[in-house]
Amino acid sequence: MSDLKFAQPARSNLLAPVLLAFLILGITLALVMRFTPRRTADLDILHTAIYPAHTVFKGESILVGHDQGQDDLYVLTTLRITDGLRLPLFLKDFTATLTTGDGQEITTSAVEKDDFANLYTTFPALKPLASEPLLRETMISPGQSAEGMILLHFPVTQAVWDHRRTAILNVDLYHQGQQGVMISRASESIPAPTSKLAN
Numbered sequence: 001m002s003d004l005k006f007a008q009p010a011r012s013n014l015l016a017p018v019l020l021a022f023l024i025l026g027i028t029l030a031l032v033m034r035f036t037p038r039r040t041a042d043l044d045i046l047h048t049a050i051y052p053a054h055t056v057f058k059g060e061s062i063l064v065g066h067d068q069g070q071d072d073l074y075v076l077t078t079l080r081i082t083d084g085l086r087l088p089l090f091l092k093d094f095t096a097t098l099t100t101g102d103g104q105e106i107t108t109s110a111v112e113k114d115d116f117a118n119l120y121t122t123f124p125a126l127k128p129l130a131s132e133p134l135l136r137e138t139m140i141s142p143g144q145s146a147e148g149m150i151l152l153h154f155p156v157t158q159a160v161w162d163h164r165r166t167a168i169l170n171v172d173l174y175h176q177g178q179q180g181v182m183i184s185r186a187s188e189s190i191p192a193p194t195s196k197l198a199n
Contacts, residue, residue, distance in 0.1 A: 041089055041140075042082040043171060043181035046147070048188045049076040049129040052158040073161050074119075075152040076129050077169060077183055082145040089140040090174040096152045096183070097170070101163040111151040119151075 051074040075096070083089045094110035111119060113135055120127040134148025150169065154161070161167075167183040 040173065040176045041084055041171070041179060043169075043179055044080045044082075045077055045169070045181055045183055045187045046080055047078040048183055050074070050158065050161065050188060051076065051123065051126050051129055052161075053123055071155070071157045073154045073156050073158060074123070074126060075154065075161075075167070075183070076126075076131075076149055077152065077187070078131060078147065078149050079134055079169065079171070079181070080145055080147040081134075081140060081171065083140040083142050085176075086142050088142060089176065091134070091136055091138045091140070091146075091171065092174045093136060093172040094134075094150050095170045095172070096167060098154055098156070098161070098167050099165040100156070100160055101165060103165070106154055106156065108152055108154055111153060116151070 053072045053074065055070045055072065081089070081091070096108055096110070098106045098108075100106070113133065116130075116133065120130070130151070131149045134146060134150055138146055140146045152169075168180045169183055170178050170180045172178045
């Protein structure tokens, strides 16, 4: 009896399709990296004004014994946000973290729109330093920019601010998370005179 022989199909060369698939994948990745921005938004601090306030509370009671003082520092920083995506950006919140010279971190949320009027009444010298605010819930169209003042309050003296390690402004975006930018000393203007209010 003769041996059975089965016909073997000719082996096809898979090298060409594999190389073609890698080439297409490489081109696709290159196009995605080329047209997708590395950052969601560009944040630029344009100007910063500082307003230190020292408030003296008069003691009416014999138990208090003497007047009590409180130091507050208001930081008015003008921010420009440029949308780097092909989608609109929605501003959710603004916070800032001050790291003092001794390493203490103080975090604050930006003053709300409804609180501006009361603050300007309490500290009249603050209003001339202010400009049009950048508000929460603002929408920025793709490729466009929004600019405005963000007002921050820290319960510190100007000396603490002047000797800080860092001050970071954080912008919280709906759907894209949080981005930060440093409030540099170069952006600061000449400080306003200190106010002294008695209550």
